[in-house]
Amino acid sequence: MDDDALARSAISSVLTSKGLDVVGEADDGDQVSDAIARHRPDVVLIDLRMRRVSGIEAIRQNTTAPNAPHFVALTSFGSDEEVNAAIDAGAAGFLYKDAGPDGIVGPIRDVVEHGGAFGGAAAAVLLRRATASQSDQYTARAREQLALLTEKEREVAAELTRSGTNQEIGRRLYISENTVKRHITSALRKLGLSDRTQLAVVADRAGIGRSTSGG
Incomplete structure (x- = not known):
């Protein structure tokens, strides 16, 4: 099992232990559309750094579909440029991998209930965007x-x-x-x-x- 698969397995275990249903997984961004069609999730937690199709591109390709799920971007780094790109692509949330179990599970629930969750530095980027033309x-x-x-x-x-x-x-x-x-x-x-x-x-x-x- 490679590092990406191990990371997915760990996150899946955390989500399941907190009462969330993990209905499916995808290995890369080019599999996201099929996985959504097959499993009909409410939320897609998506890594931005993938080999063939980036998470940002996968979000962009799937946010306009009827009954599209909410996309929550997940990353280890999250520069301002990456946060902005995820928001522009249609991400409803942006989380960091070092947030810990509650820092991932809580925002996912918030996205389902209230439509958005941007953790840590991503929140500051979002507010700078919103107030740039204040x-x-x-x-x-x-x-x-x-x-x-x-x-x-x-x-x-x-x-x-x-x-x-x-x-x-x-x-x-x-x-x-x-x-x-x-x-x-x-x-x-x-x-x-x-x-x-x-x-x-x-x-x-x-x-x-x-x-x-x-x-």
């Missing part, structure tokens, strides 16, 4: 949106700009993971947003992002 108009609009939320929903939105799983956000705010989920779901509904990444962008534009406030 203007007073965007700031005013974001503040108007946040005014529709409760104080606790705004606190959770601010914490999303630091990335982390719902469990980690709950620990930082001294509330339960389920309470975090409830606040995110409520905030998304009130603001007409589709995922937690969009909520993080609104918080950052409004100036309450933890990554910019030093909190």
Whole structure:
């Protein structure tokens, strides 16, 4: 068994032990389309560094299909360029292989429930993209949106700009993971947003992002 197969086996064992169903595997990017058609997964955890077809290209080829799964990019390195390329290709999440079991499983659940999960440095890249063209108009609009939320929903939105799983956000705010989920779901509904990444962008534009406030 080669190193890639060993790594897949280890990750598969972790996901299974945490209650997630691993319905199939693929050896390389050129097998992803067939694997999706055969297994119909909700989420595809995909290595960006593959031999024949890169993970980024495999994401790009499969995100426009009807009922396409969410793609979560997995890498050991993750330069800004790689993160940007994965986002442009259609990745809903970006994780690092050294994140540990909870750092992989938690974000995968977050992608299923709220549409996005960008771990560690990838979150900072995402926010830099989102705020590159920020203007007073965007700031005013974001503040108007946040005014529709409760104080606790705004606190959770601010914490999303630091990335982390719902469990980690709950620990930082001294509330339960389920309470975090409830606040995110409520905030998304009130603001007409589709995922937690969009909520993080609104918080950052409004100036309450933890990554910019030093909190």
